[in-house]
Amino acid sequence: EAQLVETGGGLIQPGGSLxxxxxxxxxxxxxxxxxWVRQAPGKGLEWVSVIYSGGTTDYADSVRGRFTIxxxxxxxxxxxxxxxxRAEDTAVYYCARGGEGYSWDYWxxxxxxxxSS
Amino acid sequence: xxxxxxxxxxxxxPGQSVTISCTGTSSDVGGYNYxxxxxxxxxxxxxxxxxxxxxxxxxxxxxxxxxxSGNTASLTISGLQAEDEADYYCCxxxxxxxxxxxxxxxxTVL
Numbered sequence: 501e502a503q504l505v506e507t508g509g510g511l512i513q514p515g516g517s518l519x520x521x522x523x524x525x526x527x528x529x530x531x532x533x534x535x536w537v538r539q540a541p542g543k544g545l546e547w548v549s550v551i552y553s554g555g556t557t558d559y560a561d562s563v564r565g566r567f568t569i570x571x572x573x574x575x576x577x578x579x580x581x582x583x584x585x586r587a588e589d590t591a592v593y594y595c596a597r598g599g600e601g602y603s604w605d606y607w608x609x610x611x612x613x614x615x616s617s
Numbered sequence: 618x619x620x621x622x623x624x625x626x627x628x629x630x631p632g633q634s635v636t637i638s639c640t641g642t643s644s645d646v647g648g649y650n651y652x653x654x655x656x657x658x659x660x661x662x663x664x665x666x667x668x669x670x671x672x673x674x675x676x677x678x679x680x681x682x683x684x685x686s687g688n689t690a691s692l693t694i695s696g697l698q699a700e701d702e703a704d705y706y707c708c709x710x711x712x713x714x715x716x717x718x719x720x721x722x723x724x725t726v727l
Contacts, residue, residue, distance in 0.1 A: 537718075544706060544719070544721040545708070547718060550716070552714070558715055560715070594663070600668055600669060600672070601651050601653065602668075603651075603669070604663070
């Protein structure tokens with residue numbers, strides 16, 4: 501079964517760091533771009549970051565300079581290193597595979613990050 | 618990177634058609650034919666319904682269609698069914714390797 505599985509979420513204090521992982525199985529992700537998208541409780545979707553197969557990355561202004569996206573050499577696992585976390589970073593974080601037309605065709609089930617003291 | 622504008626809610630009766638709008642700017646919706654739409658049930662991951670403004674992925678019913686005029690994209694659902702009740706989000710490529718989502722629209726099937 502094709503799937504993306506996120507792990508690494510949890511409760512973290514403001515100012516802390518957390519690293520999320522997204523493992524792909526049953527689908528090809530090495531030759532396409534991958535993103536992190538988050539959803540605060542009761543709110544809408546927010547694009548967070550992207551990494552292309554060649555390594556180019558970009559970030560939403562809200563996380564630029566604090567978050568770093570990367571992938572392993574086999575390109576089957578995606579990471580999001582989150583530093584200097586703030587309460588407003590509290591959200592379910594989804595990883596998503598880039599599809600045709602700059603869309604997201606496969607999504608993981610999400611992992612919840614709660615930033616609170 | 619301002620969010621695209623969607624109505625907070627729309628509703629329709631079974632069998633009717635509803636249209637959800639998504640308004641952006643010439644830097645996103647109006648500048649690229651890369652608008653996609655996602656359906657999300659509570660507590661679940663989003664599902665791609667439309668990409669490239671008008672194209673449907675395999676398995677998505679042809680009751681779902683997309684269009685765009687200027688800086689506004691639209692998702693139309695015809696022949697409404699109870700299972701269509703969900704949240705819908707538009708998304709546009711915004712250049713420079715960035716994307717922007719709409720605020721989401723809650724569809725209620727009466």
